[in-house]
Amino acid sequence: MMLARRMRIPWVLILTVNASAAPLPLMPMPEKVILSTGTLPIDASFRVAVTGYSDARLQGAIQRFTARVARQTGIPLSLSAAKGVTMQVNCGGRGSKYPALGEDESYRLDVSSTGARLSARMVSGVLRGLETFAQLIARGPDGFQVPAVRIEDRPRFPWRGLMVDVSHHWMPAAVVERNLDVMAAVKLNVFHWHLSDDQGFRVESKRYPKLQQEGSDGNFYTQADVRRIVAYASERGIRVIPEFDMPGHTSAWFVGYPELASAPGPYRIERRWGVFQPTMDPTREETYVFLDGLIGEMAALFPDPYFHIGGDEVEGSQWRQSPRIQAFARAHELATGHEVQTYFNGRVEKLLKKHGKIMIGWDEVLSPGLAPETVIQSWRGPASLAQAAIQGYRSLLSFGYYLDRLSPAGVHYANDPLGGGADDLTPQQAARILGGEACMWTEYVSAETVDSRIWPRLAAIAERFWSPRTVTDVDSMYARLETVSLWLEASGIKRGPNQTLLDRLTAGQPAPPLRLLADASEALGIEERREARAYTSLTPLNRFVDAVAPESDLIRGLERDAHALPGDAAAAARLRTALTAWAESQTRLQPVLDSNAWLSELLPLLGNLATAGKIGQRALELIESGQSAPAGWIEQQNRELDRLEKPVAEVRLAAVRPVRLLLARVNPQKLANSGVRYGNEPFRTGHQGGPKPIITLRRS
């Protein structure tokens, strides 16, 4: 308050979150945004000064921030001999050096036409506030600027994470690092690193080197890599949680150490996907000696107090078939496989405690006797999340945030950690829900395609985790997501369609306009792909579906344009340009698609696109001329669109959607004998089975 008076900011407009005015391009939306008049110019004189507490982490953040402002504006700030101060950063104190669960991440940002001031109690708050300021920089009429604004902000949930599976497909360190950069930009604070699974053990153990030597195809992080990445994340206010999945999903461990398994080897790295038999032997003391050694080694490598042991999808057949394990179970009065697993978990938890770690596990670890500090990560649904909270455990929601399903951003956005089953919890129980994690499982995702499978949809989930529960306007989210997508690209994230992969499909030929087809299509997710063909980790992910994005920006824009008809000439022009290109696409692309097997599978898709383009052209003519369609024509075209929408080569023709909207705007010929009308807003039918929420795309 003192500050506001001193800076003489005239408060003229209170922007509550969800305001229907054009939203500031912020994601996640802050808790409180009060827009004022005037703008702060961002030019060659831009300079940041620190008052109050400072340390290397804060200085590093400000250096990265300044470099980013230079990159966002193209202004060579390193040459500036600025005298004044554009932005004052005032930090109260360090907070924990390595980011801690529940630490104070709040900040306050005051921008006037003469300067900006960022205040935070802790360095973590400064990190969050700098990201907000960077997002506010926009082109004004004659330069870059930030609007005069006061922002008071803090996260809704203390645990806002992304899990990345680096086992099914290997993700090199550079992939991890560039994703950490943009995670920080949307204020995520947990990187959950799924480091082992049947398909690979991905981290160097010096104590048990055959883990990575035999279990990784040579694709693993050295301990130096891990230390560098942990430091990289921590500088950006992101905790790193390692996951070593056990006792199931452990085939890759057993290649080098078959004695850990419940049945004799030899074992090999699993190339398929699914739930497999190899499971650790929970009855032998040597198993726990090994795990004691490994956990001790990894506990020293990963500073976070939380340690994920997986615990999901234990396939019981090795246990059932082993007389020794059966005898052990009887001796210990363990009646079921789950009770055997509970025994195992209890032993592992003691080892974690010995090494100073708190256990996290997937749903299945929840069982009587579990230590009260354990954190449950729910992948099964809101019921299991609620159950954990009722039993007094802290928990995280991942159900509904599975990025590998390639659902639209709007679907994830509608999924709240305190929605669904958590609705009936007492406030005390609800407080145990720490937040959530988006999950990037990588059966159908490689290092080349992972960016487009995470982004930009993760930004919408990040807003769900950070912003107030009332921030739910899907139109506003999508409008802001377009801006997010641009700086993602500028940060080196290939959000898709992936032009490099498209070019490779036609390698050796002059580049044909495959992009046209890619922009009109959307890739199907794990559910449909696993049915489409027999994939293994040896199957190259180098087909059209891999190059295509899960959601088409072009189509979303055209849907918005269709909503603006009749009356909006620019919208009509954009639609006409796209429809013409589609209608002409068969002539242009057919010779290219005929050339090889990867492309010829797209021939039906191309035909469908051309047909959709022609239907759309005719509909647009009718709308613009105000003429009515011939009797039955609209119905007939809608049935045709149903046919065009059927998946081809693991992609869906998204182009159908704006064409449907156009048909809905054509005046139907009144039928003499019938009250039936077509032409209502169509549902968007989903790709995970069953109808999806309608995502209307009017610009807010």
Place this chain on the structure above:
Amino acid sequence: MMLARRMRIPWVLILTVNASAAPLPLMPMPEKVILSTGTLPIDASFRVAVTGYSDARLQGAIQRFTARVARQTGIPLSLSAAKGVTMQVNCGGRGSKYPALGEDESYRLDVSSTGARLSARMVSGVLRGLETFAQLIARGPDGFQVPAVRIEDRPRFPWRGLMVDVSHHWMPAAVVERNLDVMAAVKLNVFHWHLSDDQGFRVESKRYPKLQQEGSDGNFYTQADVRRIVAYASERGIRVIPEFDMPGHTSAWFVGYPELASAPGPYRIERRWGVFQPTMDPTREETYVFLDGLIGEMAALFPDPYFHIGGDEVEGSQWRQSPRIQAFARAHELATGHEVQTYFNGRVEKLLKKHGKIMIGWDEVLSPGLAPETVIQSWRGPASLAQAAIQGYRSLLSFGYYLDRLSPAGVHYANDPLGGGADDLTPQQAARILGGEACMWTEYVSAETVDSRIWPRLAAIAERFWSPRTVTDVDSMYARLETVSLWLEASGIKRGPNQTLLDRLTAGQPAPPLRLLADASEALGIEERREARAYTSLTPLNRFVDAVAPESDLIRGLERDAHALPGDAAAAARLRTALTAWAESQTRLQPVLDSNAWLSELLPLLGNLATAGKIGQRALELIESGQSAPAGWIEQQNRELDRLEKPVAEVRLAAVRPVRLLLARVNPQKLANSGVRYGNEPFRTGHQGGPKPIITLRRS
């Protein structure tokens, strides 16, 4: 020959270079290519084995090559348990460890449907051959493949370079490294690093630290950076030649060490472009003591025996105005400024010799008494190149390879180191012309835009330096350049238009189709930009012109399509799609361009594009219908196109070119009273003053 028989390759087709059949996508074109029948599949079983000599450099190259094959195909080769050998590499011996001028770079590549064999005398030849093999990988009907082929290859010139000026605008190490990667891919072997100029001294001196501390704005390479980059280049068969420009272009040195100058200081880093007064004092012994120290330090850092001292554009006023220097000149009988410079060069040359280095300098260093081993780099033209050769000096051509002029690739391609003034040389004299260097001066080029100012045009120059003199087919070059452009992008080179810069122009708004305008435009070069506005190094290079490429791929394709009319339906469809988009562009883009000053300067360009689109649409209708144009219509439209072609905001509307070609294909109404006909193929009028060579773009 033995090998060929053993591999039973049936020779069926002799592909001489410049053959008119669809060329293999190789650049530079090898000396000898003999295409056979069949193809070698590239799949998950791909494996390379080395016979003969091997060392760490060779093994490193093969590792990079394998990773590149995996990237080019999307096949996860690291998982393959291949038993057989796809490619055998046979190397005769090491050659020099650090690449040497004139070393044997020849190789021979035999590919049959069952395997490939790469043979070379030295490691450098293996490096070149691996690049050739990688370029041959293309999509076949049902997988990646390499055609059965025998290639025998060696360079025409031993010195094939790129100079990059890192002084006018700073180029971080990452920029240098990614450019070295692709330089190696087109078989360039010299990186000439212009490290100092009036605008910055860019390398750390431990002996004279004020050079970089005071003279670089903090933007300099540490000695560790230099060592890493030199090693990086050398692993790729690229020599690194440092240039420290002296005695002129030295303002940045004098900020920290004003005593080196010919007039009292203080001095400051120069922010403007041009030729400035500050010049080293050639009369004081302290100058040579300093240079002895610096050259000694730098000689140890850069292993190459050649060392560039610049020597260009010495502005004599400080020398003329100094009584002491005038007295010194009289005492030493130095009649002109050039003779003073010659004295200075002689002293510097002795220092270089003391530290084991051979001098290179720009044209101006050529003068009586110059040591015979000196190399002259000609920027003034063929005459100076020939003169050096006649006087017995070895020389390099850079005139005609100035990338900063943003000339079309075809212009550089037509410029031969042995063309022009070198035509009359004796064979012995001609042999002194070692090759050439393309020059990337960076007055109007930043780290963000440099890729698009170098590539893909440098690939055409690289072919000029490597391939036989008879390889001159421009159509073939452009056809192959399209493929080159795709793998440049895949290698992380942003060849332009630069989408990140386009997005930034509209930062904070949802992305409008600025790309449409960018694809239809071409950026103007240094000559026009220096007239357009007062630029300095403080001027951000963040406008539309900076995002636009020097040559538009889209337009080149449409020119080719226009040549294919009437008759080619796919070409007509591509043209119609583009023309529609242009005709509609004003409605779509005008509201966006109105929003700020960087964009509103493009409003005339947008209007011109829309007009060109409409003219083109009408012309295409006339061509397709076979109707004649109304009397005088074609002439009138061509005059209109003349008007539309005038530069706007430092870009040229390239879209005019295919529209002109369309007009040339419309049947004119015969004029009753005149034999005048319009409609011949138009000249492409140039942007460097005067007409340019016509570059016809029929696919070869």
